[in-house]
Amino acid sequence: MNNVTLADLKAIPAFEQVPDEQLEWLLANGESLGAEEGEHIFEKGDPLDRTLIIIEGRLRFCAEQNGKVREVALLKAPIITGYLPYSRGTVVAGYGECIDKCRGLYVKKDKVQEAIKLHYELTAALVHTMTTRVRDFTSLQQQNEKMFALGKLSAGLAHELNNPASAISRGASSLQNQIKRLPDIFKEVAALDIAPDKLDTINQILISKTHQTDRPTLSIMQRADLEDELSDWLNGHGIKDFDIAENLTEFGFTPDDLDHMNNCTPQPQLGVVLDWMSNYLLQEKMVSDIKESSARISELVSSVKTFTHMDRDTDKQPLDIHAGIRNTLTMLNYKLRKGNIEVVENFDLKLPLVKALAGELNQVWTNMIDNAIDAMEENGKGVLTISTKLDRDFVCVYIKDDGVGIPEDVQSQVFDPFFTTKDMGKGTGLGLDVVTRIIRQHNGTVKVASVPGNTEFTVCFPLNDN
Template identity: 40%
Template sequence: MSELLTTPPEQLAEQLRKIAVFSDLPQEDLLWFVSRCQELRIAPGDIMMCEGDKPEFMIIMLEGEIRARAERGPADGPVFTMNSGEVSGMLPFSRLKIVSVTGRAVVPSHYLAFHVSHFEEMFHRLPELVRRLVGLLADRVRNVTRQEQQHEKLAALGKLSAGLAHELNNPSAAARRSAAALRDCLARLRSAARSTTIGPEDCATLAQAEEEIRLSLKPAQFKDEFARVDREEAIQTWLESHNVAEPWKLAPYLAEANLTDPNLARFAAVAGASVGPELTRFATLLEMDRIAEELENSSARISDLIKAIKEYSYMDQGPVQEVDIERGIETTLTIMYHKLKRGITVTRHFAPDLPKVMASGSELNQVWTNLIDNAADAMNGNGNLTIRTARENDFVLVEIADNGSGIPADVQSRIFDPFFTTKGVGKGTGLGLDVVNRIIKNVGGQISVKSVPGETRFQVRIPIQPVK
């Protein structure tokens, strides 16, 4: 708990002189300021301020360190630090109404608390100090905004990374399964090669029969699992009647390959006593064809994602380049596929021969990411996302529309303000659209929104040539 102490005012004044905003003030002004302060010391772990409280004091840290964060919010929220020699808390002209963080001492800390009820007197007596404190307030706003924006970028990167990890995991897991299945296939082929007794004179006839059977095969289509089991049992019975060893192992492979009874009969007529190992070899080769196709699809998916990541970040390119807007949107959709694939239908209305724009491609991709992510959230993962592009005089228009819940009319004018969000607690920082707005303004563009329940349209206009 805090303990109110008494230190000689002259000594406290000397300590204040070590802080920049107080360093050259007259001694009598410093003594007046100290006389209006409470002097407090707190131990490590003690609370200086609680979120939800009304801010009533300006804090001057003489010694120690305080760390503050929103303990009722997300665990990964930003942490603010106050060290010795810093002035914080309620500063003159601050609009702070509620303390949004809880501050705890990290080490034994010693500070002065100046109550807001003395501000008016300070305005008249110490105008130079007030001017400096206002400068501190402006610096604090910039620093907090920068930290929140960095946190927003990291949170967005975290979401993208998680989604990409999930999308990469599926094809990579399929590739691992295929590799394991190939090992099993190779083991079966070696076993079949050791077991067959077919002679060289019958190889050509068997090869011709295999090729004809392979070309006639169609993918197996069982109406349900019972139909599959029935077919496997029928093949197993056929294998048993031809004295094939371990028919229960071979039957599932032949059923999956969709060999018919006439196919089996023809095979047996050529292979004779080696029908078991030869059928094993044939079914295994067919399975290896299927596995090779799966590996090709998996590796292509991984390659496409890696290409999309490179294009999304404009890796190895300068800060400003010719940007293909539609390609950037497609790349963003690929990156965000994890969030759209379950219930969102994407409709594209892309203009033919859309001109490229001179801008930062990676920053424009941040714009599309934020707008598409917000649209997906507004539709709760289920709805229609429409993206339209067009040329309007010297601008490229990009319109991103959704059929979600819409933005209430009374807050539409505030959605681009920093820290304003319509999302629930812990679901948004209110910086996504602020980032979008700043990026668009930096390239000399415009952004607007029209929204009613069931239809929200964000329109982004980007100059084709950079604004000088």
């Protein structure tokens, strides 16, 4: 005989409107449940074949997420859990551990299914409990999916910001060292006796090199050859500081330029002038590097702000879809480089604007591009092709990868909630479900075609939002 009473069941909010005779039937067909603190009521992999009604105590449900066992939910009595009518679950996804001594009732699955035919109010109460559980679990999984995606974006962004930040730090340190040398160099230069016309020639050479906008880009071999030529020239003229050759190479100086310099300031004056010029060129380079790195950080911050649309309304706005796609590529740039993935953009830049929620569209691009990157991971490289075009009254985006592909027998399931082809710990299976819901919200469509080496997702938005 179980120790759960009719009053115990009536105290459960879900059973408040259930007639007493139906609750008495539940008591008659149930069995007592009792567990001490630390005891497991069910284990991962157990068949989902009974309804648990916890009258007293607390129970924590633990399952594996992202490769680790975590507490998913804390269930405090009174609570109804386990199998519920019309549930499609077959096995338990985790284990249930009593935190406090638990007392309750369990009813086997066949009896619950019998109640569906006999007791309408009891069935309705159990179904309502199930829908609430599904809603809560879905909300939790969606939050996990967002945090999982945010974690990947944050890791990539940290790497992207670290590179220019480190470059600024190195550049500032080098610049400080060069500035410290200025007083000594000034003394040496001030002691020189150079004719004004010769000074003008030196100045013109220096200005032309530092202000040159069409400076050719040298290959590694070409650069090494030029540096060797300049080093040989300097050595032939008694100048042993070969760091000068490296700095002169950076700005495209040639042996002919040094011949002009030598005509203006022969040794020993030439060594002093070249030392001063090398210092100046190095400072110029450091300032340029700091400026470029700062611009990169500003670009990343701007992309983050645009990506999240912190300053946008929650209403739909006319948008250029290319801006969102490019911002998403910027956010995922580190992962693209890490995966040795080439991005090909076939954009129709004359496309009309699409009325949409910018932040939500960015979720679409993030999920789809991230999935494509993961699909190419096994190959160690890949090509991601993103195309846009106008198809009658629709703006269409095509995202294609040359990864492993989606097996034909599961292609119809890829948009289902919680379905995933990824390994345990690499996703929750909600990414494409989120994509589907957002695109439907925009009256659009999404479809996929896939064979090994060629998977393409097509997203279409109507120009007429109605």
